[in-house]
Amino acid sequence: MKNIVFTTVVCLTLFPNANGFVYPNDGVFANPSDVHSFYQCSSSTSYLIHCPAGLVRNDAQKKCDWKVVDPIIHCAVSNQPNCREKTRWTTDGxxxxxxxxxxxxxxxxxxxxxxxxxxxxxxxxxxxxxxxxxxxxxxxxxxxxxxxxxxxxxxxxxxxxxxxxxxxxxxxxxxxxxxxxxxxxxxxxxxxxxxxxxxxxxxxxxxxxxxxxxxxxxxxxxxxxxxxxxxxxxxxxxxxxxxxxxxxxxxxxxxxxxxxxxxxxxxxxxxxxxxxxxxxxxxxxxxxxxxxxxxxxxxxxxxxxxxxxxxxxxxxxxxxxxxxxxxxxxxxxxxxxxxxxxxxxxxxxxxxxxxxxxxxxxxxxxxxxxxx
The missing domain is CATH 2.120.10.30 (TolB, C-terminal domain)
Structure with missing residues (x-):
């Protein structure tokens, strides 16, 4: 299991921390500058939490999760770009x-x-x-x-x-x-x-x-x-x-x-x-x-x-x-x-x-x- 890195900075209610983010109260908050991390603020102290490699922040569930890939197909469009038109694969498995x-x-x-x-x-x-x-x-x-x-x-x-x-x-x-x-x-x-x-x-x-x-x-x-x-x-x-x-x-x-x-x-x-x-x-x-x-x-x-x-x-x-x-x-x-x-x-x-x-x-x- 990959380690989650915690970085401690001091935060005060309604005042920005060292990274300029304002915390209204204790809780978990999205890091607006990075989808791979989030802040957890408790008792005037915030923790910058980095997701393990390959994961992104899930704001709805307030945890790190696998990124959901949105479908590229547009059903009403007949001519769509084909990014795998000329793709090749290794010949040996x-x-x-x-x-x-x-x-x-x-x-x-x-x-x-x-x-x-x-x-x-x-x-x-x-x-x-x-x-x-x-x-x-x-x-x-x-x-x-x-x-x-x-x-x-x-x-x-x-x-x-x-x-x-x-x-x-x-x-x-x-x-x-x-x-x-x-x-x-x-x-x-x-x-x-x-x-x-x-x-x-x-x-x-x-x-x-x-x-x-x-x-x-x-x-x-x-x-x-x-x-x-x-x-x-x-x-x-x-x-x-x-x-x-x-x-x-x-x-x-x-x-x-x-x-x-x-x-x-x-x-x-x-x-x-x-x-x-x-x-x-x-x-x-x-x-x-x-x-x-x-x-x-x-x-x-x-x-x-x-x-x-x-x-x-x-x-x-x-x-x-x-x-x-x-x-x-x-x-x-x-x-x-x-x-x-x-x-x-x-x-x-x-x-x-x-x-x-x-x-x-x-x-x-x-x-x-x-x-x-």
Whole structure:
């Protein structure tokens, strides 16, 4: 833990201290000249408190906190600057877990990893759905290689509130509540921060013949019934029929993107935005695209699983660019072996799950290629 530095100066009520700031009474006050520190005044003495490195002052909660990054996307503007238009990433990944490419259940190993999520609001902590170990692992953003911390343990594969069965994916909200796609129990579990048991917020009632037709469901807050928002099988338009949808992403403008694996395409609402030329390995094609994510500039990042690569599609592009992988299937740093998920941190670094090698790799952004 980083130390907080305290500097003592003398202050009198309604008189400025040595830095010229006026204190009306005892309490905590913002430092108007620095968002990384604040003043605490008590008994005619003020303390200049510096936040640990990387944190900023949270005036509402009167504490040091991670900076909240405001979305850059402007929903009403069609032509926006793309600061990652020409961005490149390292070709070799850094392994943060699974260095020996072996499966396991200790803090340095995973087994059949699928979903991955980076909490950009809280220090870029990385969460992984460790499917065959029936658990969710967290890797601290400031010490990624120090090993995983189990934040949701299966306690045996079953359906009790403190158990998981083959978790597929994970999401963390702004309050650090964890949402888990608990595949074996056909439910979505929510675990509040620090809780040892979960609450079922969707599903958990067994398979439903009507709602099991490759649809995308939307669950509003507090509702146990899903609304079909994509994949209505009775629709005549083929763009509305989903064949094996494996991943969804909702951007800051509440636009829905779906990776439709069996159709080798990416859907935006009811329109195909990538993969209109069928299965293949050229720049405009996919072979089992499993996951799609977007950054704040609307660039799409797609896990092209059976081509062993990550493709980047800029807005309105008709073909993608390989930014990671595409070098065959093996365990070298520039290779992927059946990857199914990715996530971006607040700096644009990309984390990729490499299921065949039982590892998570981090590909660092080459900052000099950004166009800020």
């Amino acid at each position: 850094i392994v943060i877990v699974g260095v020996d490419s072996k499966s396991g259940s200790d803090s340095q190993h995973l087994n059949s990893i699928l979903g991955i999520f980076v909490d950009t609001l809280h220090g870029n902590n990385v969460y992984v759905a460790d499917r065959s170990n029936n658990r969710i692992q967290m890797f601290l953003g400031n010490s990624l290689i120090s090993g995983g911390i189990t934040v949701a343990r299966g306690n045996g594969a079953d359906s009790n509130p403190n158990q998981l069965s083959s978790p597929l994916d994970v999401y963390v909200d702004k309050n650090e509540n964890i949402y888990i796609a608990d595949d074996g129990n056909q439910r979505i579990q929510m675990r509040q921060k620090g809780a040892t048991s979960g609450i079922t917020v969707a599903g958990g009632n067994g398979g439903d013949e009507e709602l099991n037709k490759l649809n995308i469901l939307k669950f509003t807050n507090g509702s146990s019934d899903g609304i079909i928002v994509a994949g209505q099988q009775e629709d005549e338009s083929s763009a509305k029929i989903l064949s094996r949808p494996t991943n969804v992403f909702v951007d800051d403008c509440e636009t829905l993107y779906v990776a439709v694996t069996a159709n080798d395409r990416i859907q935006k609402a009811c329109n195909t935005v990538a993969g209109v030329y069928g299965e293949g390995s050229n720049a405009s094609q996919f072979n089992q695209p499993w996951t799609v994510k977007l950054d704040q500039y609307n660039n799409m990042y797609i896990v092209d699983t059976f081509n062993g690569r990550i493709q980047k599609w800029r807005p309105n592009d008709s073909a993608g660019v390989t930014i990671i992988g595409g070098n065959g299937f093996d365990d070298k740093p520039n290779q992927l072996w059946f990857s199914y998920s990715l996530a971006l941190d607040s700096e644009g670094n990309i984390f990729v799950n490499d299921l065949g090698n039982h590892r998570i790799q981090k590909f660092n952004v080459l900052s000099e290629t950004n166009s800020y």
